[in-house]
């Protein structure tokens with residue numbers, strides 16, 4: 001009898017979590033915080049969120065001029081006071097925490113965090129690790145701190161921007177690629193149901209392919225010849241021949257993934273096509289790894 005009760009309890013819990021994680025997310029009355037929103041994919045994503053009914057957005061960026069310009073343009077387009085700008089460097093622990101506090105003080109709540117800010121510069125490898133990996137990690141923890149239902153929040157969703165080179169190797173950007181693998185792996189582990197069950201905050205990962213933005217124009221010069229004299233040349237040739245999608249295609253994917261992505265899911269958006277979710281080795285192979 002006890003066994004049957006336990007079965008019913010497990011069934012009820014799994015139905016509860018699958019409903020919570022698969023029901024379409026409604027943007028109405030939601031507040032978002034987006035890092036790196038002054039230009040490129042982040043700016044397009046904010047525009048798309050507002051188009052889809054989000055109530056307000058905090059735009060966090062290290063570039064004060066572009067951040068203020070973008071905020072002004074967004075407020076002109078979508079209505080006064082829809083966006084506030086917070087000038088912060090996400091690799092600074094204090095500045096990033098203060099950005100979240102400013103956002104909460106202004107909007108009172110938080111529902112969506114998009115950890116989008118990142119950059120490529122293989123000659124500045126320590127800094128890209130601090131921004132792309134550590135900054136995204138802190139942004140995820142801050143998102144949980146302010147949105148977790150067990151810490152006074154009302155639940156929510158965090159989307160971390162990885163890259164297709166977080167899945168496949170990128171010989172011309174080895175350090176950048178590693179930071180994006182970090183983001184992906186961290187999001188998958190924290191996206192486990194055991195965390196969702198406690199916090200009710202979905203953790204999602206999006207991996208764009210090459211995308212035309214301010215940051216990707218001069219990308220060959222951001223590679224490094226230090227350990228191979230030909231890399232910049234190889235990168236320049238690769239970029240010349242590459243097919244680049246638009247930032248607005250990635251922004252559409254951001255909205256789709258936020259709306260429908262199950263907790264812990266990883267998505268690819270490339271070549272201007274709609275996003276698709278990818279699978280990783282399932283429990284069977286994890287078991288094999290665990291028992292090696």
Ligand SMILES: NC(=O)c1ccc[n+]([C@@H]2O[C@H](COP(=O)([O-])OP(=O)(O)OC[C@H]3O[C@@H](n4cnc5c(N)ncnc54)[C@H](O)[C@@H]3O)[C@@H](O)[C@H]2O)c1
Pocket residue numbers: 035036037038039040041042060061062063066088089090091115116117118119131161162163164207208209210211212213214215216
């Ligand atoms: N463009 C691509 O081809 C491409 C492909 C795959 C993934 N991505 C990822 O998409 C995201 C956005 O890329 P993008 O091409 O739009 O870049 P972008 O350079 O056009 O914009 C990045 C924004 O982040 C801001 N930023 C950079 N460092 C920051 C910091 N320390 N603190 C706060 N803000 C900071 C910049 O000022 C800028 O506004 C990044 O995570 C990037 O890795 C881009």
